[in-house]
Amino acid sequence: MGFKSEDDKKAYWRANVYLLLKLLAVWFIVSFGCGILFVEILDNIRFFGFKLGFWFAQQGAIYVFVALIFIYVHLMNKLDKQFGVEEE
Amino acid sequence: MDVKTLTFLIVGASFVLYFAIAIWARAGSTKEFYVASGGVHPIANGMATAADWMSAASFISMAGLISFMGYDGAVYLLGWTGGYVLLALCLAPYLRKFGKFTVPDFIGDRYYSQTARTVAVLCAIFICFTYVAGQMRGVGVVFSRFLEVDITSGVLIGMGVVFFYTVLGGMKGITYTQVAQYCVMIFAYLVPAVFISIMMTGHVLPQTGFGSTLVDGSGIYLLDKLDGLSLELGFNEYTSGTKGMIDVFCITAALMVGTAGLPHVIVRFFTVPKVRDARKSAGWALLFIAILYTTAPTIASFARVNMIETINGPSVAGQPSTGTAYTDAPSWISNWEKTGLISWEDKNGDGKMFYAGDERNEMTVDRDIMVLANPEIADLPAWVIALVAAGGVAAALSTSAGLLLVISTSISHDLLKRNLAPNITDRAELFYARLAAAVAICVAGWFGINPPGFVAQVVAFAFGLAASSFFPAIIMGIFYKRMNSKGAIAGMLSGIGFTACYIIYFKFINPAGNIPENWWFGVSPEGIGTLGMLLNFVVAFTVFRFTADAPDDIQQLVEDIRYPQGSGEATSH
Numbered sequence: 028m029g030f031k032s033e034d035d036k037k038a039y040w041r042a043n044v045y046l047l048l049k050l051l052a053v054w055f056i057v058s059f060g061c062g063i064l065f066v067e068i069l070d071n072i073r074f075f076g077f078k079l080g081f082w083f084a085q086q087g088a089i090y091v092f093v094a095l096i097f098i099y100v101h102l103m104n105k106l107d108k109q110f111g112v113e114e115e
Numbered sequence: 116m117d118v119k120t121l122t123f124l125i126v127g128a129s130f131v132l133y134f135a136i137a138i139w140a141r142a143g144s145t146k147e148f149y150v151a152s153g154g155v156h157p158i159a160n161g162m163a164t165a166a167d168w169m170s171a172a173s174f175i176s177m178a179g180l181i182s183f184m185g186y187d188g189a190v191y192l193l194g195w196t197g198g199y200v201l202l203a204l205c206l207a208p209y210l211r212k213f214g215k216f217t218v219p220d221f222i223g224d225r226y227y228s229q230t231a232r233t234v235a236v237l238c239a240i241f242i243c244f245t246y247v248a249g250q251m252r253g254v255g256v257v258f259s260r261f262l263e264v265d266i267t268s269g270v271l272i273g274m275g276v277v278f279f280y281t282v283l284g285g286m287k288g289i290t291y292t293q294v295a296q297y298c299v300m301i302f303a304y305l306v307p308a309v310f311i312s313i314m315m316t317g318h319v320l321p322q323t324g325f326g327s328t329l330v331d332g333s334g335i336y337l338l339d340k341l342d343g344l345s346l347e348l349g350f351n352e353y354t355s356g357t358k359g360m361i362d363v364f365c366i367t368a369a370l371m372v373g374t375a376g377l378p379h380v381i382v383r384f385f386t387v388p389k390v391r392d393a394r395k396s397a398g399w400a401l402l403f404i405a406i407l408y409t410t411a412p413t414i415a416s417f418a419r420v421n422m423i424e425t426i427n428g429p430s431v432a433g434q435p436s437t438g439t440a441y442t443d444a445p446s447w448i449s450n451w452e453k454t455g456l457i458s459w460e461d462k463n464g465d466g467k468m469f470y471a472g473d474e475r476n477e478m479t480v481d482r483d484i485m486v487l488a489n490p491e492i493a494d495l496p497a498w499v500i501a502l503v504a505a506g507g508v509a510a511a512l513s514t515s516a517g518l519l520l521v522i523s524t525s526i527s528h529d530l531l532k533r534n535l536a537p538n539i540t541d542r543a544e545l546f547y548a549r550l551a552a553a554v555a556i557c558v559a560g561w562f563g564i565n566p567p568g569f570v571a572q573v574v575a576f577a578f579g580l581a582a583s584s585f586f587p588a589i590i591m592g593i594f595y596k597r598m599n600s601k602g603a604i605a606g607m608l609s610g611i612g613f614t615a616c617y618i619i620y621f622k623f624i625n626p627a628g629n630i631p632e633n634w635w636f637g638v639s640p641e642g643i644g645t646l647g648m649l650l651n652f653v654v655a656f657t658v659f660r661f662t663a664d665a666p667d668d669i670q671q672l673v674e675d676i677r678y679p680q681g682s683g684e685a686t687s688h
Contacts, residue, residue: 029680040677044594047204054200058193058371063364066186070354076326076336081354084189085181085412086322089196089405096203096398103208103394112680114389 030112039110046102050095058088121501122261129505130276132295133512137280137288145545148285149216149524150385155290157392161399163293164383166300166509167517168195168374168400169407170246171253174300174510179482182415185345185353190363194370196401196408201375201586203397207384209593211393212676216385217521218378218585219529225592226600227669229534234607236529238584239378240522244558245577246379247518251563253511260454260487261504270563273512278556281516281523282549289516290386296509301406303506306499307489308410311417314493321413341416344423347435349473353416359631365642372648373578376586379517382524390679418485421492426470426478438467438477447491456481456488519559523552576618579640583610583647591655596673597664598655606655614647 030036061069066080074082107113116124142148155163173195181188213221219239223232251270258269280288308321316337318324328336335343341353351357358366374380383400384393425445427436441459448468451457458479459468470478487507490499527548532539539547584607591598591606621629621640631637638646664670675681 030678036674036678043677050204051200054197058197059364059367062189062193063360063367066356074326075323076328076338078338078354081186081338082326084186085192086325086409088193089409092196092200093398093402093405095200096394096401099204100391100394100398104391107391107679110678112678114391114679114682 030110035110039106039112042106043103046099046106050099053091054095057083057091062088116497118497118500119263121497122504125498125501125505126262126508129295129299129509133276133280133292136291136295137284140287140291141283142285142287142545145528145541145548147287148545148548149528150382151285151287151290153386153388155386155388157387157396158399159290159294160383160387160392160396162297162403163290163386164380164396164400165403165407166293166297166513167383168380168404168514169300169510170250170514171257171507171511172249173407173411174304175253175257175483175486175507178411178414178418179485180415181412182419182485183482185351186356187358187363188412188415189356190358190366190370192408192412194367195374196404197367198371198374199397199401199404201371202380202384203394203401205593206375206381206589207393207397208390208679209676210381210589211384211387212390212679212682214385214682216382217524217529218381218589219525220533221592222585222588222603223529223533225669225672226588226603227666228600228604231588231600231604231607232529232533234604235585235588236525236534238580238607238611239525239529242377242577242580243379243518243522243525244555244562247515247522247555247559248562248566250511250515250518251559252566254508254515255563257504257507257511261501261507267564270560273508273515273563274556274560277512277516277519278553281519281556282552285548285552286386286520289513289520292516293513296513297403299502299509300506300513301403303502303509304407304410306502307493307495308414308417310495310499311421311489311493312413315417315420321417322409325413325416337416337420341420344420345472348423348427348471349475350471353419359637361637362631362634362639362642365638365645367642369582369642369644369648370578372582372586373644374581376581376584376589377577378525378581378585379521381585382521383517390682414485414489418489418492422480422485423470425492426468428467438465438469440467442466444468445492447488450491451484451488456484515559519552519555522555523548526551526555576615579614579618579644579647580611582644583614583651587648587651587655591652593673593676596670598659599662599665601662602655602657602659605658606651609654610647610651613650614644617643617647 062084066084069080070078072079146152177191210221215221219232219235222235251273254273255266255269258264258272259266280292309319312318312321312324315329316324316327317330318327328334329340338354345353387393387396426439428439429436448457460477462477468477469475490503527544531547532544588603588607618640
């Protein structure tokens with residue numbers, strides 16, 4: 028078992044890092060973006076009884092955080108299987 | 116039965132439960148003591164992590180804090196949850212694959228240096244003591260308020276309980292006790308929130324009630340009502356902030372990165388059997404934390420509207436409210452007046468209470484009352500009040516136990532076994548671990564009984580230090596295999612040094628000058644850990660440029676922790 032070749036090892040790590048960067052981009056956008064940097068612009072939009080920016084800062088970002096981790100778990104398990112480096 | 120008897124019964128029953136678990140799960144080896152044999156189910160580990168993480172401050176004070184801060188309270192909500200994403204994606208799986216017991220273990224081995232290990236041990240011990248001092252005080256306060264004993268006896272009871280199951284059970288005992296404590300805590304937090312949400316908005320879920328209209332027939336959204344009330348009373352609009360945007364950004368980032376770098380949180384991911392479980396367990400931990408953290412801001416706004424309307428009286432069509440006569444006040448006001456958490460001074464002599472953000476104000480309100488008095492404000496039965504007491508105690512105990520364990524592990528494992536006395540046997544090491552835990556509890560108890568005036572100030576320290584020392588060192592250790600010991604040590608020292616100096620200057624040397632005009636780039640001492648972290652990275656890479664790459668065997672070690680296969684169990688060597 029293990030990686031079939033050095034190239035595989037590199038490809039696995041590259042795929043891993045790209046996945047992290049994509050997920051962390053979402054993480055940054057919902058919390059620091061929607062909740063802090065662009066909060067005043069988003070506050071002009073109503074979302075039920077919330078101003079949208081306020082909702083992201085006190086509710087929405089947290090829901091996205093939880094979802095992000097479970098998406099990561101799912102995609103990483105898939106990647107491990109694809110390269111044959113999953114745990115027994 | 117009256118509230119006091121019920122409180123004794125429910126808190127007593129929860130103690131019996133914790134003791135029973137401790138006896139069932141007592142540790143027989145250092146491996147059980149340090150990482151519960153690495154055999155904890157990811158969901159159980161998630162609950163334990165959540166209980167470990169959510170302290171008396173999260174349970175009792177956070178909703179109140181947000182209630183008085185409005186939008187700015189988001190720094191805590193985002194900061195103390197967002198860190199788990201970093202932890203799950205960038206740290207937990209790799210540290211689990213590395214398979215040692217502690218954070219200083221990783222730093223010491225990865226940077227092949229006893230200096231790095233010692234710096235890490237000292238940081239870990241300092242961070243944990245800072246934290247635990249406040250927790251023991253929290254235990255004392257909860258006991259004294261609900262059981263009507265003085266704070267010293269409260270702290271002593273708390274020390275006794277923690278002593279019993281930490282010294283006996285180690286990580287194994289703590290983990291399963293924390294699972295029970297999480298259940299007690301979250302139930303106690305949600306029950307009053309759900310009842311109040313139903314009463315005010317007709318929604319069972321506080322999270323949706325937060326954004327809907329009030330059931331008083333006015334058709335006004337809760338948050339609009341709160342904004343209106345705030346402006347009318349001379350406060351800032353509730354849903355807008357008062358802090359500068361850069362400061363909010365930096366505080367949030369420092370809390371997030373600090374969370375991901377806190378040793379008592381990281382060590383929890385050594386207790387699961389596999390890398391896959393470490394990933395999953397971080398997800399469950401955040402889910403369990405998010406249940407409380409998405410409820411807290413709803414309690415903050417419900418309780419604020421409730422409190423303002425109770426004290427100032429309802430406003431009648433267009434006419435601003437003028438206050439409620441003190442003689443007509445509900446009983447919770449006089450109940451909590453005895454504890455000093457709320458007080459009234461009739462400045463204009465009209466016999467009516469009035470709460471405002473300007474000179475009309477006649478009330479002093481402590482933020483803790485938002486959670487503690489919530490069941491009474493909503494007129495809930497006595498058992499709910501007792502339950503909130505048990506929840507507060509569970510929150511304080513679970514966090515103290517987790518921190519004390521890190522202190523004891525740092526001393527017996529990192530300092531003795533890996534540094535000063537490498538030849539001691541497993542039995543002797545276990546003995547020293549228990550001894551260190553016992554001593555740590557006594558020191559923490561002493562701080563709880565004689566709280567130094569600076570406890571509140573040094574919390575910024577714990578996060579700032581974790582953010583500026585551990586986090587960059589671990590990230591570079593995993594994602595940049597060529598990083599060498601000189602770079603990492605220089606980075607850690609400059610990160611800590613810078614952060615510590617900034618905080619010490621503004622909190623201790625020149626507290627009067629702690630105003631936005633004097634801050635660098637408008638960043639408060641609470642948020643300075645973010646700049647400390649950046650400095651750590653910059654210094655580390657600069658020193659690295661002029662020194663040799665990490666040795667080949669270390670680079671091989673780093674490549675090995677990058678994929679899950681062959682993780683095995685956590686081992687000592």
